[in-house]
Amino acid sequence: MNRNPFTPQPGAEYRNQGGGVFDCIGAVDPEHADAVIMRNKASGWTFYAHGIGIYDDGSIDWDYSSGGRFGSVSGQQDAQEVFRNAVQTWGKAAQVDMMIEETAELTKELLNERRGRDHNIAEEMADVKIMIAQMEIIFQNAGEVEKRFREKVARLDQRLRDRKGGAGDE
Ligand SMILES: [Mg+2]
Numbered sequence: 586m587n588r589n590p591f592t593p594q595p596g597a598e599y600r601n602q603g604g605g606v607f608d609c610i611g612a613v614d615p616e617h618a619d620a621v622i623m624r625n626k627a628s629g630w631t632f633y634a635h636g637i638g639i640y641d642d643g644s645i646d647w648d649y650s651s652g653g654r655f656g657s658v659s660g661q662q663d664a665q666e667v668f669r670n671a672v673q674t675w676g677k678a679a680q681v682d683m684m685i686e687e688t689a690e691l692t693k694e695l696l697n698e699r700r701g702r703d704h705n706i707a708e709e710m711a712d713v714k715i716m717i718a719q720m721e722i723i724f725q726n727a728g729e730v731e732k733r734f735r736e737k738v739a740r741l742d743q744r745l746r747d748r749k750g751g752a753g754d755e
Pocket residue numbers: 687690708709712
């Protein structure tokens with residue numbers, strides 16, 4: 586099976602090669618810039634997964650893990666809990682407006698970069714990810730988003746293979 590580098594989406598659920606189910610908690614610690622926080626759904630074991638790869642069947646694995654512990658990471662509240670809190674506190678309309686605003690801010694920063702100006706692409710990408718996680722709570726569609734995400738990644742992979750004239754590297 587092919588394995589490709591992969592960045593899990595916060596709020597989404599993944600099956601690893603061993604059949605375990607893991608939630609992507611998402612928030613990347615600056616000290617673990619190459620890592621994503623994952624939590625074993627069954628045990629609550631939470632850790633940094635480094636060098637994640639995805640296989641053709643949608644399962645994932647990682648090169649190694651670090652910083653494992655039960656419960657919250659680095660004493661922080663679980664990100665999903667924070668997002669649920671935000672939706673409850675400010676409501677659907679305000680958070681949808683915020684999603685629109687953050688995507689516009691990212692658009693602006695991308696244009697700044699293109700025009701050779703100072704930009705804050707990373708900050709606005711983080712804002713957009715945070716708002717997407719809240720949209721999944723509001724629209725109750727994390728499963729559908731994940732399904733479409735995987736289908737689109739597979740289609741993209743196929744298109745890239747077709748382009749190479751079938752010269753895959755199996
Ligand atoms: Mg912003």
